[in-house]
Amino acid sequence: EVQLVESGGGLVQPGGSLGLSCAASGFTFSNNWMTWVRQAPGKGLEWVANIKPDGSVTSYVDSVKGRFTISRDNAKNSLYLQMNSLRAEDTAVYYCARWTYSSGWWYIDFWGQGALVTVSS
Amino acid sequence: QTVVTQEPSFSVSPGGTVTLTCGLSSGSVSTNHYPSWYQQTPGQAPRTLIYNTNTRSSGVPDRFSGSFLGNKAALTITGAQADDECDYYCVLRMGSGIWVFGGGTKLTVL
Numbered sequence: 700e701v702q703l704v705e706s707g708g709g710l711v712q713p714g715g716s717l718g719l720s721c722a723a724s725g726f727t728f729s730n731n732w733m734t735w736v737r738q739a740p741g742k743g744l745e746w747v748a749n750i751k752p753d754g755s756v757t758s759y760v761d762s763v764k765g766r767f768t769i770s771r772d773n774a775k776n777s778l779y780l781q782m783n784s785l786r787a788e789d790t791a792v793y794y795c796a797r798w799t800y801s802s803g804w805w806y807i808d809f810w811g812q813g814a815l816v817t818v819s820s
Numbered sequence: 821q822t823v824v825t826q827e828p829s830f831s832v833s834p835g836g837t838v839t840l841t842c843g844l845s846s847g848s849v850s851t852n853h854y855p856s857w858y859q860q861t862p863g864q865a866p867r868t869l870i871y872n873t874n875t876r877s878s879g880v881p882d883r884f885s886g887s888f889l890g891n892k893a894a895l896t897i898t899g900a901q902a903d904d905e906c907d908y909y910c911v912l913r914m915g916s917g918i919w920v921f922g923g924g925t926k927l928t929v930l
Contacts, residue, residue: 736866736921743924744858744866744909749917758917794865805913806856806871813865 701725701809703795708814715785719814721778721795729753729773732798734807735780737791745791748780749798763789785818792816822846824912826922832900832929840925841892842910848891853912855893857886860924861906869908870895897927905929 707719719735735747748759748769757769768781778795795811823845832838842855849855857870868877870886873893883899893912897904910922 734919743907744860744911744921746911746919746921749919756917760918802872802875804856804872804875805854806868807858807866807911808868808871808877810865810867 701797703797703809703811705793705795705811705814708793708816710817710819711785712820713785713787713818715818716781716783717785717816718782719780719793719795719816721780721811723776723778723795723797726797728771728776732800733769733771733778734796734798735769735778736794736796736807736810737789738794738813739788739791742791747793750778782816785816787818790816790818822914822920824910824920824922826908826910826925828923829926829928832897832904832927834900834902834929836900837896837898838900838927839889839894839896840908840927841889841894842912842922843892844912849888849893849912853893853914855886855910855912857884857893857895858909858911859906860909866909900927900929902929 702724704722711717734749750769766784770779792813794813796807797809799808825843858866860866874886885896887894907924909924
């Protein structure tokens with residue numbers, strides 16, 4: 700059974716840093732692109748970042764470029780999101796999710812339960 | 821910057837049919853955008869519904885179907901049920917590894 704379990708959420712002051720982790724199990728982690736998607740309170744889903752299976756390619760939404768870093772450790776079956784210079788508008792539930800390429804189509808097929816990050820003084 | 825558009829809200833009667841759409845503020849949605857659809861109930865993680873135009877994710881009832889409608893991707897619910905009342909999102913690939921979710925559609929079944 701595929702499982703994605705986020706950890707590391709919490710309360711942080713504006714300008715501070717926080718790191719999220721996502722422990723993956725039930726599949727060969729090193730085969731899949733992975734992603735972080737967030738959802739601010741009462742708002743819609745927002746794609747945040749992607750990372751290639753070997754970690755060599757990453758991409759980010761403009762609003763987090765230069766502040767957030769997505770990374771992975773395939774030996775530990777873990778995905779990470781390092782968030783620096785946090786702003787109030789980064790307050791959200793952060794979901795770890797798996798991309799799959801099947802029948803010529805890219806889509807997210809598994810989601811974690813999410814980790815709440817609150818940026819407030 | 822191109823925006824992914826969805827109806828903010830929609831209402832359907834129990835047993836009725838509703839089609840939600842996913843478009844672009846500029847241009848047409850095509851297979852190159854890899855549209856997929858996700859369902860989310862309040863307080864829960866999203867659930868994958870549809871990908872590859874009209875392929876249902878495991879466990880998704882066949883009352884959910886996908887298509888292209890004109891210049892948009894579409895999600896149709898046929899025979900809507902009370903527990904279909906929740907939020908629906910599409911996501912599109914916008915090139916260079918960038919993905920954008922639509923704003924979501926809040927579906928009411930009454």
